[in-house]
Amino acid sequence: MSAFLAVENLSHSYGKLEVLAQMNLQIEAGEFVVVRGASGSGKSTLLSILGCMLRPSAGMVQLKGVDPFSLSASERAQLRAQDVGFVFQTMHLLPFLNVLQNACLPIRADPQTAKAMLSELGLTDRLDHKPAQLSVGERQRVALARALLPQPKLLLADEPTGNLDDVNSGRVIDGLIQFQQMGGTVILATHSPPSALSRLQATQQLSL
Amino acid sequence: MNTLQLIWLELRHRSASALLTVIVVSLAVATVHFFQLTARASENETRMIQRDAGLNLLILPAGTDLNHYWAQGYSQQTMPEEFMLKLEDQQVANRLVPLLQRRIDVGMKKVMLTGIAPEVFKGGQKKKQVYGMAPESGTVFVGADVARELQLQLNQKLQLLGQELEIVVILPPAGTADDVRIYAALADVQKLLNLPGQINEIQALECHCEDPTEDPVRALTAELGPLLPGAKIVRRNDLADARRQQRLLAEGFLAIATPIVVLLCGLLVAALAALNLRERRPEIGVFHALGYPRSKIASIFIGRILLIAFFAAIVGSMLSSFFLDQVAADLFKLTSKPVVFDSTLLLQAMWLAPAFALVAAALPLAFSLSHDPAHDLQPK
Numbered sequence: 004m005s006a007f008l009a010v011e012n013l014s015h016s017y018g019k020l021e022v023l024a025q026m027n028l029q030i031e032a033g034e035f036v037v038v039r040g041a042s043g044s045g046k047s048t049l050l051s052i053l054g055c056m057l058r059p060s061a062g063m064v065q066l067k068g069v070d071p072f073s074l075s076a077s078e079r080a081q082l083r084a085q086d087v088g089f090v091f092q093t094m095h096l097l098p099f100l101n102v103l104q105n106a107c108l109p110i111r112a113d114p115q116t117a118k119a120m121l122s123e124l125g126l127t128d129r130l131d132h133k134p135a136q137l138s139v140g141e142r143q144r145v146a147l148a149r150a151l152l153p154q155p156k157l158l159l160a161d162e163p164t165g166n167l168d169d170v171n172s173g174r175v176i177d178g179l180i181q182f183q184q185m186g187g188t189v190i191l192a193t194h195s196p197p198s199a200l201s202r203l204q205a206t207q208q209l210s211l
Numbered sequence: 212m213n214t215l216q217l218i219w220l221e222l223r224h225r226s227a228s229a230l231l232t233v234i235v236v237s238l239a240v241a242t243v244h245f246f247q248l249t250a251r252a253s254e255n256e257t258r259m260i261q262r263d264a265g266l267n268l269l270i271l272p273a274g275t276d277l278n279h280y281w282a283q284g285y286s287q288q289t290m291p292e293e294f295m296l297k298l299e300d301q302q303v304a305n306r307l308v309p310l311l312q313r314r315i316d317v318g319m320k321k322v323m324l325t326g327i328a329p330e331v332f333k334g335g336q337k338k339k340q341v342y343g344m345a346p347e348s349g350t351v352f353v354g355a356d357v358a359r360e361l362q363l364q365l366n367q368k369l370q371l372l373g374q375e376l377e378i379v380v381i382l383p384p385a386g387t388a389d390d391v392r393i394y395a396a397l398a399d400v401q402k403l404l405n406l407p408g409q410i411n412e413i414q415a416l417e418c419h420c421e422d423p424t425e426d427p428v429r430a431l432t433a434e435l436g437p438l439l440p441g442a443k444i445v446r447r448n449d450l451a452d453a454r455r456q457q458r459l460l461a462e463g464f465l466a467i468a469t470p471i472v473v474l475l476c477g478l479l480v481a482a483l484a485a486l487n488l489r490e491r492r493p494e495i496g497v498f499h500a501l502g503y504p505r506s507k508i509a510s511i512f513i514g515r516i517l518l519i520a521f522f523a524a525i526v527g528s529m530l531s532s533f534f535l536d537q538v539a540a541d542l543f544k545l546t547s548k549p550v551v552f553d554s555t556l557l558l559q560a561m562w563l564a565p566a567f568a569l570v571a572a573a574l575p576l577a578f579s580l581s582h583d584p585a586h587d588l589q590p591k
Contacts, residue, residue: 051585056500058583077504084502095497095588099224100212107212109501133224149501 006065007032007188008053008157013062015048022048023211026062030190030207032156035183037203038192040211046192049211050159053190054087055079066157084110088150090175092162094142096134102145103130109153120148124178140171147178158182160191176202214507218515232483233523236568239476240527240560241534246472247556248535249542250465257461268304268431270294270413273441284323284388285312289409290442292397295331297438303431304415306338307331311400311410315372322357323392324371326400326410348396352380356390371395372403417446417455473563480564481571484516488575495579496587505580512576513569520568524560 006029013026022045030036040046051057052064055071064070066086071079096105106117121130124144134142143163150158160179164172180203183189191203222229271280272288280286295309311326329345332338346352351371353363358381368375376395384390401407417431431444491512498508579587 048585051583051588054500056496056583056588057585080499080502080504082502083500087500087502089500091588095493095500097221097494097497099221104212104220108497110503153502 006030007034007067009063009065010053011063013049013052013059013064015045015052015057015060023052023059028209030188032188033183033186034188034206035179035203036188036190036207036209037205038190038209038211039194040192041194044211046194046211047161050089050161050190050192053157054089054159055083056089084153086156088153088155088158090143090146090150090158090160090163092165094134094146096142096145096149098134101131101133102126102137102141105134105145106148106152108149111154112149112152117148117152120152121145124148124174138171139166140168140174143167143171143175144178147175151178151182155187157188157190160189162193163191164193164195173202214510214514217511218518221515222518228487229519232487232519233526235483236480236520236523236564237527237530239479240524240564241531243473243476244528244531244556244560245535247469248531250469252539252542254461254465257457266306266308266414266416267447268415268417269443269445269447270298270304270415270435270439271443271445272411273443275411275443277443277445283314285314286411289406289411290439292401292408292410294410294413294439294442298413298415298435299331299333299335301333301434301438303434304417305333305336306416307333308414309397309410310412310414311397311404311406312412313400313404317357317369317371317393318361320357320360321391322354323388324400324403325392325394326397326404327394328397346379346394346396348399349376350379350396351376352382352394353378354382354390354392355384357393358382369393374399374403477563477567480520480567484520484568484572485575487516488512488572488579492579492587496584499584499587509576509580513572516568516572517565520565521561524564525557527564528557528560 008028008030010026010028013023013028014021015023022043026049038046038049048057052059053066055064055066058072064072066082069082071082074082097108100108102121103114103117106112106121107114118130121127121144124147126141126144126148129137129141134145137145143166147163150160158179160175163175163179167175179189179191191205271277271286272290274288275286289311292309295307298304298307308330309328313324314321315324316322327345351369353369357363358378363369363378363381365378365381367378369378371393376399382389382392395403397410401409431446435442435444495508495512498511
């Protein structure tokens, strides 16, 4: 397993419910992987495991040649801080922070870079707004900025367009494509039909 | 963004929730304080009421015939007044009042002439005089019945055994032997009865026995007997036992009730802390996802709880003091002022309330920090 990200015989269960079974996967740096599947098929579970947020029931995960679950919790946290970015369907912005503060929440985020990125995402006049004052699309763009600011190597996007209209979906997808073009690796979980993401040139498509 | 900024911004954003928590925790602290302060005041009040019920220990001269004593109200024998000095360092009796008494004729009436000196406290304590009436030399206090029957007036001169003394107080009717008594200074009575340096009774208040199972009479005799050879030590069991039982009852009640009240209020604080943490689990998940170390995540959540509990402890203490100040004068007529504010309780609350909150938050937080962060981000 010398790929950027590799999984071998990966299985995960919630009690008696098995959501991932004997999965194998190899992803090279710079790939754009689309994971498709219906709700409850295990997409979020897979992304949580790949993002070192959930220990698998069985199997091996290697990120840059290291099994993150063999590391201590603090080493795993450091790995996430340096290499992994998350975009969630429900955004998970902190309600008490404004747009700029949310974007700057990652440990390595720089406020000036954050302002520039938020400006690129069309949020210049929203910097002082709280998440509750934003539209869903704006919130998702803030979440994208928060994920991209620490310059991770791997971006895990869990249904990032699930609640968005076409215009906002397009902006988020553009952001993901731009990240990949700059050398990042993207894993996008979605239950949208392939036609909705036609602009994507996925290097791998997985179905769960 | 540093921890304090995150705590402050969260508190500001959820100001209503934070305020509600402060109010609830303040009320919990105030309840504990109010209970502690009123309990202490109640204990003091009970002690004072019992104290005022009368002295319960009699020390009589050697050879006293108790038949005579109880029939006539005084001992025919005497003992040196210096016995009082021997009693200064013992531990079983306090508020020692020396008396010299005889039944004498005043006009056509038999009265009890009582020479009395100010009460003496064990171990040189300085306390308020309660029992020793201590008329000044040359003056007397006259019982109500004596004054009525002999038609005595205030400031009138009264002939006692050939000596003229001024009436400075006519005692109100008490329904006790005091009604047929004339109090004079001990030295004056010693002179009138020609018994210099002699007394025939010491009244005292039995001190608390630390061990409630100990026989009080045996303890008194063991300590006082060697100091006053031959003296009779009489414990007035009705007064002493009532006093002792009331004290033990009050102490027993406080020993049970205080921890219960503290525990209940502590649980309330703990429940609030745990609920807040539960509500904010997705935030914990976000911090994990962003790679925050556990120590920093813990400090964000613990810091908030500590800050609120600390602030609420101060507010609660002030609240209880303010409320007690309003009602204490009516509730505790004898002791209200000294118990209204207690800085020790404030300090106690300032560490106890945060400690309860900390302990309460620590368990769910430790659980949340120890399991896979993905669980915190899952929809409820």
